[in-house]
Structures are given as structure tokens and as C-alpha cells.
Amino acid sequence: MHQPVELTILMPCLNEAETLATCIDKARAFLDRTGIAGEVLIADNGSSDGSQQIATEHGARVVPVERRGYGAALAGGIAAAEGRFIIMGDADDSYDFSALEAFVEQLRAGADLVMGNRFRGGIAPGAMPWHHRYIGNPVLSALGRLFFRTPIGDFHCGLRGFNRDAIRGLKLRTTGMEFASEMVVKATLSGLRVTEVPTTLKKDGRSRPPHLRSFRDGWRHLRFLxxxxxxxLFLYPGMTLVGIGLLVGAILIGGPVQVGNVVLDIHSFLVAALCIIVGMQSISFALIGRxxxxRYGFIPPSGSYNRLLEWISLERVLVIALILMVIGLCALGWGILEWAERDFGPLNANRTMRAMILSATSLVVGFQLMMSGFMASLLNIPFYENRISDAPADELPRRRHDDA
Incomplete structure (x- = not known):
């Protein structure tokens, strides 16, 4: 009787002939030593150096992944894995595949995602560039903890284990280096059980430069977060700008204010108005973007956010927008009357400009809200999940020539 596979040790591979055999041998030695029913799976991303043959000769199963990219290779390997659990790691001999007990222990205890932490386990001299060790990884990991409230201390460790079905259920989409961040973010947002264990990192065994490009891939991770x-990205900066704009505007609407030797006047009032306009647009982007x-599976749904959207209906937004536009038109009308009283001659610029700035701000913000309301409602239109375009071509209804 065929024994079910408990663990798949997965390695993405693109021209790793120098180190692949060593990694596979260590992984197989771990399985033999621990008695775990497992497999070593190589997700080959189009190697041209004979890596596929090396993998086969050393007892690994090879699955070709045509679409290029780190994430694409891993996604292909996860889809092909037979193990209930998967431990993935780079095939450059920087991670120790012979010492995976801590990962297996956590997975068997019910963890959905087990991250390695290289800073807790030990980083050998020369294994990680100084700007990765002291700037890139700490900063990006700190931002990840801040943004998503995850306990992970090493956001980008390539050695990690996970429950296969749990991670498949996240429907990871990215194809590049962002895949590593997407896995942690979606697992956290979806409420999966995420833990961390110490792991080591040593200098890789390749003679060629790594596939990783520090600034390019660092920016891609930051952009993803x-x-x-x-x-x-939108809500907190927008709320801050609106708050500053309203506070400064309320202080200056009656006239100039002196703070020490500094006089805040019409120009500061204009800056406050711009803060309100930009801030409201940013808040609208936050609601629409979320x-x-x-809706399209990039971020798990939020019950509190959905309830907020239900309350902020298109009709309520339109009412608020119309009120703001009426205020703007009234202020504009007042300015025109002031001008008319002076026979359309020179005006008191300081006094009249306040009304014009208030008018323009109310009109612009009202128009922004109206357009954002319609855009949000567009995203709320129900759609049929099993679209006809997803059906096989021979099952689609054919249009007769005489219907044209």
C-alpha cells in the first residue's frame, strides 16, 4: 500500500547545477534520518545547465514551470506537491536542508505557516550583504509588522514551511520576488496560524552572482507592502492632511494670525485648502482601493470594512457632495456680489480671496466625492463568478453568419 506523503521539500531552480545536488542530498538525508514519508521536488524554471538531469539522478522529482519568476516557480511547485506539508528553500546551499526538525514540529502542532528567522538562528560571515542585514531586511520586516500586525521578525527568509492546503487557499498571485511577502501578508490577514523558528544562513555555494537584485527587488517588496x-498608503496620510487642513483653515478663516514673529495669512489658508483637497482624494483612494x-482576491475581505461601505452608500455620498457644492456656490456668489458692489472694480484681495478659496475647495471636494462615490458603486456591481469566457472554446455559443 502506498504510504501518503507527509512532507514535500520544495526548491525553485534556475541554473543551480553547482549546488543542486548538495541541497537534494541533504534533504533526502533528513527524510531518511527522521523516517518522514516525503519527497524532494524541484520546480525548474527553465534551466539550461543540466539542473534537471542532476535533480533526477539524485532522487528528486522535477516539475517544469514555464512562466519565469521566483513566485511563478514556487507556485508551480506548490501546485504539484504531494505532501501535506511543504518546506521550501533556495537551491543555492545557503540553507541547511538537513536540519528541518523545528519546521516539521511546528507544522505537526497545527501551524499553517512556519517562517525561519535568520537573525535569531545565525548568519555566517559573508552570507548576507551588510545593507540587507542592517537596512533592507530590518526596515521591510518592521514595515510588515507595522502594516499587518504580524509577529514575523524576518519577513524575507526563504526557508519556510507551510500547510499545503492552507497556502493553496490563499490563491497567491505574484510571480516575482514579492511572492515571499505575499505569502506572509495573506496568511496573516486570513487569520492563519503563523509561527517562527530560528534558522541559519551561510554563504551560498554558487560562483555566479545571485538572481536577487538588491534595490530593484527591495523596491518591489516595499511597493507590494x-x-x-x-x-x-492612502487612509492615514489622507486623514492627517484633512486634519491639518481643517485645523489651520479654521484658525485662519477670520483673518491673519501671528505666531511669535511669524504671520500666517492668505497663503497659509491656501495651503490648508490644498491639504483638504489632497487628503480627501487620498481617503477616497483608500476606500476604493480596499x-x-x-473583491478580486488580493486582500481577504473585512467585515468591518464591508459594513462601513454599506453605510457609505452612493446616495449618502451624493448628498454630502451636493451640500459641499452648494456651500461652494454660495461662497462664489458672495464673492461676485462683493465685486458687483464695487462696480466690478478692485477688491480687497485678502478678504475676498478667503471666500474664493473656500468656494473652490468646497466645489472640488464635492466633485471628488461624487466621482469617487460612483466609482465605488461600480465596484459593488454583482458579477457572475463562472463567466462564460471561462468555458472551453467548444462550449461557447457560436454566432451564425446570418446574425451579423
Whole structure:
């Protein structure tokens, strides 16, 4: 009787002939020593150096993944894995595949995702560039903890284990280096059990440069973290700008104010108005972006956010927008009357400009809210999940020539 596979040790591979055999041998030795029913799976991303043959000769199963990219290779390997659990790691001999007991222990205890932490386990000299060790990884990991409230201390450790079905259920989408961040973010947002264990990192055994590009891939990770957190990218900055604009505007609407030797006047009032306009647009982006991301599977749905959207209906937004536009038109009308009283001659610029700035701000913000309301409602339109375009071509209804 065929014994079920408990563990798949997965390695993405692109021209790793120098180190692949060593990694596979260590992984197989771990399985033999611990008696775990497992397999070593190589997700080959188009190697041209004979890596596929090396993997087969050393007892690994090879699955070809045509779509290029670190994330694409791992996604292909996860889809092909037979194990209930998967431990993934780079095939450059920087991670120790012979010492995976801590990962297996946590997975058997019910963890859905077990991250390695290289800073707790030990980083050998020369294994990680100084700007990765002291700037890149700490900063990005800190932002990840701040944005998503995850306990992970090493956000980008490549050695990690997970429950296969739990991670498949996240429907990870990215194909590049962002895949590592997406896995942690979605697991956290979906409420999966995420833990961390110490692991070691040594200098890789390759003679060629690594596939990783520090600044390019660092920016891609940062961009991903920001795009997956509309609160920090749009909402909080927007609320801050609106708060500053309202506070400064309320102080200056009656006239100039002196603070020490500094006089705040019409120019500061104009800056406050711009803060309100930009801030309201940013808040609108946060609501729309969060709705779009959750609806199309980039971010798990949020019950509190959905309730907020239900309350902020299109009709309520339109009422608020119309009120603001009426205020703006009234202020504009007042300015025109002031001008008319002076026979359309020179005006008191300081006094009249306040009304014009208030008018323009109310009109612009009202128009922004109206357009944002319609955009949000567009995203709320129900759609049929099993679209006809997903059906096989021979099952689609054919249009007769005489219907044209």
C-alpha cells in the first residue's frame, strides 16, 4: 500500500547545477534520518545547465514551470506537491536542508505557516550583504509588522514551511520576488496560524552572482507592502492632511494670525485648502482601493470594512457632495456680489480671496466625492463568478453568419 506523503521539500531552480545536488542530498538525508514519508521536488524554471538531469539522478522529482519568476516557480511547485506539508528553500546551499526538525514540529502542532528567522538562528560571515542585514531586511520586516500586525521578525527568509492546503487557499498571485511577502501578508490577514523558528544562513555555494537584485527587488517588496495596505498608503496620510487642513483653515478663516514673529495669512489658508483637497482624494483612494483589492482576491475581505461601505452608500455620498457644492456656490456668489458692489472694480484681495478659496475647495471636494462615490458603486456591481469566457472554446455559443 502506498504510504501518503507527509512532507514535500520544495526548491525553485534556475541554473543551480553547482549546488543542486548538495541541497537534494541533504534533504533526502533528513527524510531518511527522521523516517518522514516525503519527497524532494524541484520546480525548474527553465534551466539550461543540466539542473534537471542532476535533480533526477539524485532522487528528486522535477516539475517544469514555464512562466519565469521566483513566485511563478514556487507556485508551480506548490501546485504539484504531494505532501501535506511543504518546506521550501533556495537551491543555492545557503540553507541547511538537513536540519528541518523545528519546521516539521511546528507544522505537526497545527501551524499553517512556519517562517525561519535568520537573525535569531545565525548568519555566517559573508552570507548576507551588510545593507540587507542592517537596512533592507530590518526596515521591510518592521514595515510588515507595522502594516499587518504580524509577529514575523524576518519577513524575507526563504526557508519556510507551510500547510499545503492552507497556502493553496490563499490563491497567491505574484510571480516575482514579492511572492515571499505575499505569502506572509495573506496568511496573516486570513487569520492563519503563523509561527517562527530560528534558522541559519551561510554563504551560498554558487560562483555566479545571485538572481536577487538588491534595490530593484527591495523596491518591489516595499511597493507590494504599500499596495496591500491601503490604510497606510492612502487612509492615514489622507486623514492627517484633512486634519491639518481643517485645523489651520479654521484658525485662519477670520483673518491673519501671528505666531511669535511669524504671520500666517492668505497663503497659509491656501495651503490648508490644498491639504483638504489632497487628503480627501487620498481617503477616497483608500476606500476604493480596499474594496477593489478584497473583491478580486488580493486582500481577504473585512467585515468591518464591508459594513462601513454599506453605510457609505452612493446616495449618502451624493448628498454630502451636493451640500459641499452648494456651500461652494454660495461662497462664489458672495464673492461676485462683493465685486458687483464695487462696480466690478478692485477688491480687497485678502478678504475676498478667503471666500474664493473656500468656494473652490468646497466645489472640488464635492466633485471628488461624487466621482469617487460612483466609482465605488461600480465596484459593488454583482458579477457572475463562472463567466462564460471561462468555458472551453467548444462550449461557447457560436454566432451564425446570418446574425451579423
Amino acid at each position: 504599500l499596495l496591500f495596505s491601503p490604510r497606510w 474594496r477593489f483589492a478584497s
